[in-house]
Amino acid sequence: MHASGAPVFYDHAYVSAYEQAPLTNADYSGSFVVRDGEDVVAVLPIYVQSAANPLRRLHEAYPEAAGQRVLLSHTWHCYDAHVPATAEVLPTLLDAMTRAASVLEARWWGFVNVERGNALSQQLRAAGLPARHLTDRWSTGLTTYERYLSGLGIRARANLRRNERRSKEAGVTVEVLPADHAALDDISLLCTKTATRFDTGGCYPGSTLTKFVLALGGLAHLIEVRQHGKLVAAGICLADATRFHTWTCGVDYAVDGRYSPYGVLFAESVKLAIRLGKTTLEGGRGNSDFKRRYGLSPRHLDAVLIRA
Known part of the structure; x- marks a missing residue:
């Protein structure tokens, strides 16, 4: 998926490793695959979760969702949500997530760790889906x-x-x-x-x-x-x-x-x-004082959560 500009969290090896050794107790895990003819144009990992940890930040942003089953993409361990060819693919994925949430009996569905202002963030906003701030990730050029x-x-x-x-x-x-x-x-x-x-x-x-x-x-x-x-x-x-x-x-x-x-x-x-x-150092989330002192800049991460 690197050809699409996707971060490492969408690499087949990363998604496969998460399936083999899930770091979160998910009630369900899978992926949506979007094809254009024979070509795969997007892969979106999805997980149904209800555990409070590591979703504490999400529940702080959406306290009304605490303790309920949530269909999410990606996992919390991915701090950079991504959808390739966003404008063309996103409507199909939103429809699929809506239907999957119903089938999987999730009370909520949506995206976590969406960088504010990127292509995915803009298209979600254009679709009328509001966002709430979760946390920041930190990065710098090298x-x-x-x-x-x-x-x-x-x-x-x-x-x-x-x-x-x-x-x-x-x-x-x-x-x-x-x-x-x-x-x-x-x-x-x-x-x-x-x-x-x-x-x-x-x-x-x-x-x-x-x-x-x-x-x-x-x-x-x-x-x-x-x-x-x-x-x-x-x-x-x-x-x-x-x-x-x-x-x-x-x-x-x-x-x-x-x-x-x-x-x-x-x-x-x-x-x-x-x-x-x-050319870019990604410093992850947290420890903001140290990261700001040592040259990293914040990128605001939002959640977009919709009641099913």
Whole structure:
């Protein structure tokens, strides 16, 4: 689906991995496939969910939908909803979602994590479907690491350089690995603990996360940050045609030395994205103060939810 400009979350390997190791307890999962003759022009993953987590943000925006079955596209773990050839395809998909919601006994149906102002957002609005703000995702353009640093404020730039120096003095090492060579069980445990600390523990069930990342194959890039052999930070990153996604991470702040393991992980994520030739760093959702300080800009994400 990269040819359509779709993000990594619509890649066959990602959707297939989610089917093999669902990170959300969905009551139903499937996909709409839109064809023009023999050609596939759009694929839209759909899920029926009722669990409060990870849909807490959705229920904050739509409290009237809390505790009810909802037919959604995509899952919460996709922070960039996309429909290719939107103007031509969307009416067909809206009709299909309306009928599917009835068949699957969903009380609501719609889209989550729609970037405000993009083609999908505009066409949904044109169809008379109102949106409510969910959260923001954060991103920035990339060329070289020095240019990235030069675009930061003086203090942020100095912080990254000082943290790199201190981490090296503290014996920290960084390694980028494919999924099948990384310490996935340890990484999953660290990510789960970190998510729990930030009250999003339902997003990354440990053993399922390990299976999911393995199933991603070459889409995933694992960053391990270690001090004296101990895993102190880890990132699960994804890449599509032009963008590098820091999809989720785990951090242990109980370290020796005056450095931030998260700062080490973030800096390596930027460097890896540039080495891979990606022109956009996608920083995901949350942790807005850090991301704004280090050069990322917000993109407003909305939900469009319709009562069935």
